[in-house]
Amino acid sequence: EPEVTQTPSHQVTQMGQEVILRCVPISNHLYFYWYRQILGQKVEFLVSFYNNEISEKSEIFDDQFSVERPDGSNFTLKIRSTKLEDSAMYFCASSEVTGFTYGYTFGSGTRLTVV
Amino acid sequence: AQTVTQSQPEMSVQEAETVTLSCTYDTSESNYYLFWYKQPPSRQMILVIRQEAYKQQNATENRFSVNFQKAAKSFSLKISDSQLGDTAMYFCAFMKQAGTYKYIFGTGTRLKVLA
Numbered sequence: 414e415p416e417v418t419q420t421p422s423h424q425v426t427q428m429g430q431e432v433i434l435r436c437v438p439i440s441n442h443l444y445f446y447w448y449r450q451i452l453g454q455k456v457e458f459l460v461s462f463y464n465n466e467i468s469e470k471s472e473i474f475d476d477q478f479s480v481e482r483p484d485g486s487n488f489t490l491k492i493r494s495t496k497l498e499d500s501a502m503y504f505c506a507s508s509e510v511t512g513f514t515y516g517y518t519f520g521s522g523t524r525l526t527v528v
Numbered sequence: 529a530q531t532v533t534q535s536q537p538e539m540s541v542q543e544a545e546t547v548t549l550s551c552t553y554d555t556s557e558s559n560y561y562l563f564w565y566k567q568p569p570s571r572q573m574i575l576v577i578r579q580e581a582y583k584q585q586n587a588t589e590n591r592f593s594v595n596f597q598k599a600a601k602s603f604s605l606k607i608s609d610s611q612l613g614d615t616a617m618y619f620c621a622f623m624k625q626a627g628t629y630k631y632i633f634g635t636g637t638r639l640k641v642l643a
Contacts, residue, residue, distance in 0.1 A: 444629060456573075456619060456633040469628035504573065508629070516563055516575035517631075 415439040419505050419520035426495055426527055434490045434523045436505030444508045445488045446517065447480065449473070449501040456504070462488065495527045530555045532622050534634035541610045542642050548595075549605045549637045551620030557581075559625035562596065562603045567636070568616040576618070579603065581625075610641045 418437040426432050438445050447459040460470040460480055467480065479491045488507075492499055502524050506517035531554045541547035553562070564576040579587045579596050586594050591611075595604045607614055617638050621631040 446630065448631075455635045456631075458630045458632070461628045461630055463628075469630060502571070506573075516565075516578055519565075519573040521570065521572040 415518070417505055417507055417518050417520035419503075419523050421523060422521065423524045424526070426525070428497060428527055429494050432492050432495055432525065434492075434503050434505075434525070436488045436490070436520055437486055438488055438505070438507030439509070439518055440486070442507035442509050442518070444510075445480075445482070446506040446508075447490045448504045448506065450504065450522075451501045459490070459503075492525075495525075497527050500525060500527045530557070530622050530624070530632045532620055532632050532634040534618075534620055534637050536637045537635070538638045538640070540640045540642055541607075543610055543612060545610055546606060546608045547610055547639065549607075549618050549620075549639065551603045551605070551634055553601050553603065553620070553622050553632075555601070555622065555624075557624050561623045561625065562594075563621040563623065563631070564592070564594070564603075564605045565619045565621060565633075566614075566616045567619065568613075573619065577605065607639075612641050612643060615639060615641045 420435045445462040450456045458471050460474045461468045477493045481489050502522045504522045505520040508517045533552045560581045562579045565573045566576050567573045577589045577592050591608045593606045617636045619636045620634040
Protein backbone atom coordinates (compact mmCIF):
# COMPACT_ATOMS: atom_id res chain seq x y z
CA GLU A 414 0.00 0.00 0.00
CA PRO A 415 1.36 3.46 -0.88
CA GLU A 416 2.81 5.41 2.02
CA VAL A 417 3.69 8.94 2.93
CA THR A 418 7.33 8.94 3.97
CA GLN A 419 8.80 11.44 6.40
CA THR A 420 12.45 12.01 7.21
CA PRO A 421 14.09 12.21 9.63
CA SER A 422 12.05 10.38 12.24
CA HIS A 423 13.69 12.39 15.00
CA GLN A 424 15.67 15.61 14.84
CA VAL A 425 17.33 17.52 17.63
CA THR A 426 18.33 21.10 16.94
CA GLN A 427 19.68 24.09 18.78
CA MET A 428 17.36 26.99 19.38
CA GLY A 429 17.72 29.54 16.60
CA GLN A 430 18.81 27.00 14.01
CA GLU A 431 16.96 26.31 10.79
CA VAL A 432 15.42 22.90 10.22
CA ILE A 433 13.90 21.30 7.19
CA LEU A 434 11.46 18.47 7.61
CA ARG A 435 11.00 16.31 4.56
CA CYS A 436 8.04 14.42 3.23
CA VAL A 437 7.41 12.33 0.16
CA PRO A 438 3.66 12.25 -0.46
CA ILE A 439 1.91 9.56 -2.44
CA SER A 440 2.70 10.14 -6.09
CA ASN A 441 -0.77 10.75 -7.51
CA HIS A 442 -1.97 12.85 -4.61
CA LEU A 443 -2.75 16.49 -5.20
CA TYR A 444 -3.32 17.97 -1.75
CA PHE A 445 -0.61 18.22 0.87
CA TYR A 446 -0.70 19.17 4.51
CA TRP A 447 1.43 19.69 7.57
CA TYR A 448 0.09 19.20 11.09
CA ARG A 449 1.85 19.25 14.41
CA GLN A 450 1.23 17.62 17.75
CA ILE A 451 2.84 19.02 20.86
CA LEU A 452 3.38 16.22 23.36
CA GLY A 453 0.12 15.32 25.06
CA GLN A 454 -1.90 17.88 23.14
CA LYS A 455 -4.18 17.84 20.15
CA VAL A 456 -3.10 17.57 16.55
CA GLU A 457 -3.11 21.05 15.03
CA PHE A 458 -3.35 22.16 11.42
CA LEU A 459 -0.42 24.16 10.11
CA VAL A 460 -0.79 24.52 6.35
CA SER A 461 -2.39 23.07 3.25
CA PHE A 462 -0.83 23.14 -0.20
CA TYR A 463 -2.39 22.62 -3.59
CA ASN A 464 -1.34 23.42 -7.13
CA ASN A 465 2.06 24.62 -5.96
CA GLU A 466 0.78 27.19 -3.55
CA ILE A 467 -0.45 27.50 -0.01
CA SER A 468 -4.23 27.21 0.07
CA GLU A 469 -4.64 27.84 3.78
CA LYS A 470 -2.43 28.38 6.79
CA SER A 471 -3.14 28.60 10.48
CA GLU A 472 -2.09 31.37 12.83
CA ILE A 473 0.66 29.06 14.05
CA PHE A 474 2.21 29.17 10.58
CA ASP A 475 3.94 32.51 10.93
CA ASP A 476 6.84 33.99 8.99
CA GLN A 477 9.24 31.49 10.55
CA PHE A 478 7.57 28.68 8.63
CA SER A 479 7.60 27.96 4.93
CA VAL A 480 6.69 25.05 2.68
CA GLU A 481 7.98 24.01 -0.66
CA ARG A 482 7.53 21.32 -3.25
CA PRO A 483 10.91 21.69 -4.87
CA ASP A 484 10.96 18.83 -7.33
CA GLY A 485 7.45 17.49 -7.79
CA SER A 486 7.92 14.67 -5.33
CA ASN A 487 9.21 16.10 -2.05
CA PHE A 488 7.20 18.40 0.19
CA THR A 489 9.21 20.22 2.81
CA LEU A 490 8.48 22.26 5.89
CA LYS A 491 11.16 24.73 6.89
CA ILE A 492 11.37 26.43 10.25
CA ARG A 493 13.74 29.33 9.86
CA SER A 494 14.77 30.03 13.45
CA THR A 495 13.55 27.38 15.82
CA LYS A 496 12.18 28.15 19.26
CA LEU A 497 11.76 25.86 22.23
CA GLU A 498 8.00 25.86 21.69
CA ASP A 499 8.47 24.40 18.21
CA SER A 500 9.30 21.08 19.84
CA ALA A 501 6.56 18.75 18.64
CA MET A 502 5.72 15.86 16.35
CA TYR A 503 5.22 17.09 12.82
CA PHE A 504 2.99 15.08 10.50
CA CYS A 505 2.84 15.35 6.75
CA ALA A 506 -0.27 14.14 4.93
CA SER A 507 -1.55 13.94 1.41
CA SER A 508 -4.85 13.21 -0.26
CA GLU A 509 -5.74 12.15 -3.77
CA VAL A 510 -8.72 14.36 -4.12
CA THR A 511 -10.46 16.60 -1.65
CA GLY A 512 -9.68 15.11 1.72
CA PHE A 513 -13.18 14.15 2.68
CA THR A 514 -13.55 11.55 -0.02
CA TYR A 515 -11.03 9.07 1.28
CA GLY A 516 -9.45 10.91 4.16
CA TYR A 517 -5.77 11.66 4.20
CA THR A 518 -2.77 9.38 4.26
CA PHE A 519 -0.50 10.48 7.07
CA GLY A 520 3.20 9.92 7.44
CA SER A 521 4.71 8.53 10.63
CA GLY A 522 5.89 11.94 11.72
CA THR A 523 9.12 13.70 12.60
CA ARG A 524 9.77 14.36 16.25
CA LEU A 525 11.48 17.73 16.50
CA THR A 526 13.26 18.56 19.72
CA VAL A 527 14.58 22.09 20.14
CA VAL A 528 17.17 22.47 22.90
CA ALA B 529 -15.03 28.46 14.44
CA GLN B 530 -15.41 24.73 14.77
CA THR B 531 -14.41 22.81 17.88
CA VAL B 532 -14.18 19.10 18.57
CA THR B 533 -14.35 17.71 22.10
CA GLN B 534 -13.38 14.26 23.29
CA SER B 535 -14.24 14.06 26.95
CA GLN B 536 -12.61 10.72 27.72
CA PRO B 537 -8.81 11.07 27.91
CA GLU B 538 -8.33 7.36 28.63
CA MET B 539 -10.40 4.22 28.43
CA SER B 540 -9.81 0.53 28.76
CA VAL B 541 -11.76 -2.49 27.60
CA GLN B 542 -11.39 -6.21 27.90
CA GLU B 543 -10.50 -8.12 24.79
CA ALA B 544 -13.61 -9.24 22.85
CA GLU B 545 -15.83 -6.70 24.55
CA THR B 546 -17.41 -3.55 23.12
CA VAL B 547 -16.35 0.00 23.84
CA THR B 548 -17.74 3.38 22.80
CA LEU B 549 -15.63 6.50 22.45
CA SER B 550 -17.40 9.85 22.63
CA CYS B 551 -16.99 12.91 20.45
CA THR B 552 -18.98 16.11 20.30
CA TYR B 553 -18.43 19.04 18.02
CA ASP B 554 -19.64 22.53 17.48
CA THR B 555 -20.22 24.13 14.10
CA SER B 556 -22.59 26.41 12.28
CA GLU B 557 -21.98 24.57 9.02
CA SER B 558 -24.76 22.37 7.66
CA ASN B 559 -22.58 20.25 5.39
CA TYR B 560 -19.44 18.67 6.76
CA TYR B 561 -17.62 15.44 7.34
CA LEU B 562 -16.57 13.60 10.45
CA PHE B 563 -13.77 11.12 10.88
CA TRP B 564 -12.20 8.83 13.40
CA TYR B 565 -8.46 8.28 13.17
CA LYS B 566 -6.41 5.73 15.06
CA GLN B 567 -2.83 6.47 16.12
CA PRO B 568 -1.09 3.34 17.38
CA PRO B 569 2.27 3.54 19.15
CA SER B 570 3.95 3.47 15.74
CA ARG B 571 2.62 7.07 15.46
CA GLN B 572 1.11 7.02 11.98
CA MET B 573 -2.51 8.09 11.97
CA ILE B 574 -4.82 5.71 10.16
CA LEU B 575 -8.35 6.45 9.01
CA VAL B 576 -10.85 4.24 10.80
CA ILE B 577 -14.18 5.52 9.56
CA ARG B 578 -15.82 8.57 8.01
CA GLN B 579 -19.33 10.00 7.98
CA GLU B 580 -20.96 12.57 5.73
CA ALA B 581 -23.24 14.88 7.69
CA TYR B 582 -25.96 14.77 5.04
CA LYS B 583 -26.30 11.01 5.41
CA GLN B 584 -28.62 9.83 8.16
CA GLN B 585 -27.35 6.28 8.02
CA ASN B 586 -24.52 5.58 10.42
CA ALA B 587 -21.26 4.47 8.84
CA THR B 588 -19.86 1.02 9.59
CA GLU B 589 -16.50 -0.57 8.79
CA ASN B 590 -16.28 -4.15 9.98
CA ARG B 591 -16.01 -4.00 13.80
CA PHE B 592 -16.17 -0.20 13.83
CA SER B 593 -19.39 1.78 13.68
CA VAL B 594 -20.49 5.27 14.55
CA ASN B 595 -23.53 6.76 16.20
CA PHE B 596 -24.02 10.07 14.44
CA GLN B 597 -26.55 12.40 16.03
CA LYS B 598 -26.54 15.56 13.93
CA ALA B 599 -28.95 17.56 16.07
CA ALA B 600 -26.96 16.77 19.18
CA LYS B 601 -23.66 17.27 17.33
CA SER B 602 -22.44 13.95 18.59
CA PHE B 603 -20.29 11.40 16.77
CA SER B 604 -19.34 8.39 18.87
CA LEU B 605 -17.26 5.42 17.78
CA LYS B 606 -18.20 1.89 18.77
CA ILE B 607 -15.60 -0.85 18.59
CA SER B 608 -17.05 -4.34 18.80
CA ASP B 609 -15.12 -7.48 19.65
CA SER B 610 -12.12 -5.40 20.77
CA GLN B 611 -8.71 -6.77 19.86
CA LEU B 612 -5.29 -6.13 21.36
CA GLY B 613 -4.34 -4.39 18.12
CA ASP B 614 -7.02 -1.77 18.75
CA THR B 615 -4.86 -0.32 21.52
CA ALA B 616 -4.12 3.21 20.30
CA MET B 617 -4.96 6.86 20.58
CA TYR B 618 -8.22 7.65 18.79
CA PHE B 619 -8.87 11.10 17.36
CA CYS B 620 -12.19 12.48 16.24
CA ALA B 621 -11.92 15.02 13.43
CA PHE B 622 -14.18 17.51 11.67
CA MET B 623 -13.87 18.81 8.12
CA LYS B 624 -15.99 21.44 6.40
CA GLN B 625 -17.41 20.44 3.05
CA ALA B 626 -16.19 23.63 1.42
CA GLY B 627 -12.77 25.12 1.88
CA THR B 628 -9.30 23.71 2.03
CA TYR B 629 -10.17 20.36 3.58
CA LYS B 630 -8.27 20.80 6.80
CA TYR B 631 -9.12 18.76 9.85
CA ILE B 632 -10.07 20.07 13.24
CA PHE B 633 -9.05 17.35 15.69
CA GLY B 634 -10.18 16.57 19.18
CA THR B 635 -7.69 15.97 21.97
CA GLY B 636 -7.88 12.20 21.59
CA THR B 637 -8.88 9.21 23.69
CA ARG B 638 -6.21 6.71 24.66
CA LEU B 639 -7.74 3.24 24.44
CA LYS B 640 -6.12 0.21 26.01
CA VAL B 641 -7.41 -3.25 25.24
CA LEU B 642 -6.69 -5.67 28.06
CA ALA B 643 -5.97 -9.35 27.55
